[in-house]
Ligand SMILES: Nc1ncnc2c1ncn2[C@@H]1O[C@H](COP(=O)(O)OP(=O)(O)OP(=O)(O)O)[C@@H](O)[C@H]1O
């Protein structure tokens with residue numbers, strides 16, 4: 001993706017900080033995301049990646065700094081989170097489909113009850129999205145009747161059917177069996193090609209490299225390195241990133257895989 | 261000992277009447293308790309100030325005092341406050357007070373058992389807290405609680421014996437009345453046992469059926 005310097009960022013985080021009780025989890029986060037850009041956040045476990053994503057749609061509230069979404073200032077106290085969440089989709093590690101609802105009702109709940117769209121119009125979109133991921137025949141199944149990979153793709157469609165401007169993905173393949181990882185990543189790659197603005201937390205390094213316009217590397221609650229994937233993977237600037245990548249290369253070598 | 265079977269057969273219509281009344285009271289009490297317990301859980305879920313405390317107080321009193329005491333309290337205390345209720349209404353109110361307390365706890369633990377991720381993914385698609393409760397949390401909590409709810413329905417049906425204390429002609433009261441009138445103690449105790457078994461055995465089978473279905477995920481999730 002190319003961006004003119006003049007293009008307005010879709011998300012702009014300035015000096016964001018967040019603590020749980022006394023423990024500082026995010027500090028001094030500055031991050032700008034352009035429309036259509038795919039940002040991949042990498043970093044060791046516990047460095048605050050999930051918390052950062054969750055601050056973007058108000059599942060956690062920031063203590064310091066500011067988050068700007070388009071023209072909106074996302075203040076912690078405001079009551080506008082519902083409206084923001086309609087426009088920022090989120091997909092979780094453990095899918096969290098609603099187990100008591102059929103696939104189609106999972107997808108339609110937000111469009112019908114939150115966005116108050118017409119049933120016919122929302123249904124048409126839901127079916128088209130299901131068709132695209134090859135799961136239209138599962139529209140009347142219950143989540144428990146689907147594999148993990150299928151459930152996760154449905155969860156992506158559930159978020160997409162709200163027509164969000166940004167999609168957040170928090171380790172969405174981490175709970176999947178290896179053979180199902182690919183089908184989910186392919187859906188995400190396709191989305192990226194279509195120009196969706198995405199912020200992705202993942203431990204799949206090959207995928208990160210393929211999908212990212214920008215890599216953000218975090219450690220201990222701070223962003224310590226940002227760059228395009230090519231330079232990040234070939235010549236990381238910080239020792240911490242070097243060590244982090246080194247671990248992944250080693251693991252991939254044990255597995256006998258060659259993904260990077 | 262010889263049983264007076266003619267006397268027993270003659271009393272069958274009375275016992276059927278009593279059984280119907282027992283079932284009627286239980287049905288009204290269960291429906292009302294379920295309704296109140298659901299409303300209470302909306303209040304607890306939204307942590308509505310003050311009312312939440314009142315709900316907790318009701319639940320604790322209902323669960324920690326004997327039904328007989330609750331019943332006598334209403335039966336003897338209300339008239340002195342110039343509130344005049346029929347015995348039947350007093351029985352329904354006392355039992356609903358008890359039932360609502362128990363069912364509130366059952367549904368609340370069902371709500372607690374709904375995984376936190378459900379709340380988050382509901383919020384993430386922009387549901388309001390009220391919508392979240394109505395479409396996501398409450399339906400799942402009900403499914404989780406189904407076996408416990410059924411067990412409590414049976415418990416409430418059994419508790420109807422207590423309202424015989426204020427002369428409601430349900431099964432126990434009918435039995436003790438005939439014993440007092442005719443001294444047919446064994447006959448009446450046998451009749452009473454038989455009729456309770458007729459009521460409760462099918463319910464017990466229903467309960468274990470519900471439990472099995474829930475384990476297999478047909479009703480629960
Ligand atoms: N609700 C919470 N209450 C208290 N501490 C929390 C909470 N959520 C996260 N933390 C802490 O904040 C830190 C960052 O957590 P976070 O989940 O954001 O890390 P992460 O980078 O996503 O890690 P992982 O790769 O393991 O998912 C951790 O130390 C975690 O223990």
Ligand SMILES: [Mg+2]
Nearest residue numbers: 049050051171
């Ligand atoms: Mg995480």
